[in-house]
Amino acid sequence: xxxxxxxxxxxxxxxxxxxxxxxxxxxxxxxxxxxxxxxxxxxxxxxxxxxxxxxxxxxxxxxxxxxxxxxxxxxxxxxxxxxxxxxxxxxxxxxxxxxxxxxxxxxxxxxxxxxxxxxxxxxxxxxxxxxxxxxxxxxxxxxxxxxxxxxxxxxxxxxxxxxxxxxxxxxxxxxxxxxxxxxxxxxxxxxxxxxxxxxxxxxxxxxxxxxxxxxxxxxxxxxxxxxxxxxxxxxxxxxxxxxxxxxxxxxxxxxxxxxxxxxxxxxxxxxxxxxxxxxxxxxxxxxxxxxxxxxxxxxxxxxxxxxxxxxxxxxxxxxxxxxxxxxxxxxxxxxxxxxxxxxxxxxxxxxxxxxxxxxxxxxxxxxxxxxxxxxxxxxxxxxxxxxxxxxxxxxxxxxxxxxxxxxxxxxxxxxxxxxxxxxxxxxxxxxxx
Ligand code: NAD
Numbered sequence: 001x002x003x004x005x006x007x008x009x010x011x012x013x014x015x016x017x018x019x020x021x022x023x024x025x026x027x028x029x030x031x032x033x034x035x036x037x038x039x040x041x042x043x044x045x046x047x048x049x050x051x052x053x054x055x056x057x058x059x060x061x062x063x064x065x066x067x068x069x070x071x072x073x074x075x076x077x078x079x080x081x082x083x084x085x086x087x088x089x090x091x092x093x094x095x096x097x098x099x100x101x102x103x104x105x106x107x108x109x110x111x112x113x114x115x116x117x118x119x120x121x122x123x124x125x126x127x128x129x130x131x132x133x134x135x136x137x138x139x140x141x142x143x144x145x146x147x148x149x150x151x152x153x154x155x156x157x158x159x160x161x162x163x164x165x166x167x168x169x170x171x172x173x174x175x176x177x178x179x180x181x182x183x184x185x186x187x188x189x190x191x192x193x194x195x196x197x198x199x200x201x202x203x204x205x206x207x208x209x210x211x212x213x214x215x216x217x218x219x220x221x222x223x224x225x226x227x228x229x230x231x232x233x234x235x236x237x238x239x240x241x242x243x244x245x246x247x248x249x250x251x252x253x254x255x256x257x258x259x260x261x262x263x264x265x266x267x268x269x270x271x272x273x274x275x276x277x278x279x280x281x282x283x284x285x286x287x288x289x290x291x292x293x294x295x296x297x298x299x300x301x302x303x304x305x306x307x308x309x310x311x312x313x314x315x316x317x318x319x320x321x322x323x324x325x326x327x328x329x330x331x332x333x334x335x336x337x338x339x340x341x342x343x344x345x346x347x348x349x350x351x352x353x354x355x356x357x358x359x360x361x362x363x364x365x366x367x368x369x370x371x372x373x374x375x376x377x378x379x380x381x382x383x384x385x386x387x388x389x390x391x392x393x394x395x396x397x398x399x400x401x402x403x404x405x406x407x408x409x410x411x412x413x414x415x416x417x418x419x420x421x422x423x424x425x426x427x428x429x430x431x432x433x
Contacts (some may be wrong), residue, residue: 176205
């Protein structure tokens with residue numbers, strides 16, 4: 001099957017690669033010429049394990065190409081919309097990229113043969129596919145959904161860092177459509193993928209995505225607040241999380257306390273669901289608390305350091321800028337509020353991340369960046385671990401040797417307290433070692 005992907009970001013590119021590896025032909029339609037050149041050169045514009053190797057092979061074999069020309073979709077049988085759906089100022093969803101891409105798809109739809117299928121993969125609030133998307137496609141093409149072309153909503157559940165593996169091995173595949181022909185085509189396309197196939201309405205599919213992300217965000221804020229209580233009472237939050245997670249009604253994933261959730265999805269999706277809920281007259285009280293806990297959580301690092309020494313004028317080493325390891329994505333990373341606050345307090349900040357520095361420089365161009373973890377530690381008065389990259393997991397004695405004053409604040413609990421010689425090592429949810 002020939003499939004077009006509108007938007008070659010994390011979701012669009014990983015999907016294009018994933019479906020091509022499954023034997024289909026992929027074409028990416030992208031507005032960013034820099035990304036197009038990189039993709040056609042066999043190099044992914046994002047860092048994601050295994051993606052470069054797969055992309056190089058697929059582009060060489062002519063199974064995947066990228067272009068800015070929407071005519072590239074004319075010979076496709078399915079079009080997956082994978083453009084961004086960021087937060088607007090008021091927390092509601094900003095649908096401008098969806099509107100723009102749908103208008104362009106509508107202009108090509110009449111040229112397409114057979115029964116082309118348009119699938120919304122971007123995360124959109126319930127009612128968007130059957131309302132706005134269908135409306136723009138029908139108006140622009142003068143065709144009818146369900147008669148001349150198919151329409152579906154299929155939310156994406158991949159996680160950055162393990163995106164390609166998640167794509168190949170989904171827990172479930174949600175197909176939101178009211179149209180039998182579309183259902184059959186999409187069931188056929190996914191017949192070799194593992195995971196239960198769930199057929200629901202487009203609005204239910206849209207809600208499943210928001211409900212899933214909001215629930216996971218709730219789990220994180222729950223364990224993060226619990227970590228603060230554990231720390232005060234001398235209990236190890238990881239023992240508690242393990243004791244909870246072994247109950248299969250609760251389950252282990254997303255019970256690791258840390259400096260708060262970030263990334264391109266959880267914060268914006270929780271905000272969008274809150275906004276949607278409020279508009280529908282349902283007060284989103286749980287989600288308001290989830291976001292409040294999340295906004296305070298990164299500041300644990302600063303509070304814990306301040307208990308040890310005044311921070312004004314001190315040199316602080318920040319380890320980790322990406323919102324999680326194995327990605328270069330820094331969107332809504334907890335490093336952002338921590339560094340902003342430290343700069344406001346008059347600290348000198350020296351930051352390091354194995355993959356996220358180029359993206360972080362776009363947000364903080366004047367910040368000092370180190371070339372390595374060791375360079376960042378040299379001469380620091382305190383070190384704050386924000387992202388749990390494997391390369392940061394070293395004996396505390398290694399940190400001590402390089403720092404001027406070995407005060408280490410570990411919001412991920414990746415260091416072993418037993419490896420400290422003289423350092424003050426404070427880990428979130430465990431207290432002072
Ligand atoms: P992204 O910002 O990485 O990529 C979006 C791409 O779309 C960009 O490259 C942009 O240039 C391109 N684009 C914008 N308008 C376009 C247009 N009119 N035509 C062609 N290309 C256009 O976004 P992403 O992280 O891939 O997310 C895409 C959607 O998937 C969002 O709704 C997001 O919430 C959802 N989602 C993301 C993830 C994730 O882990 N990133 C996971 C699941 C779902």
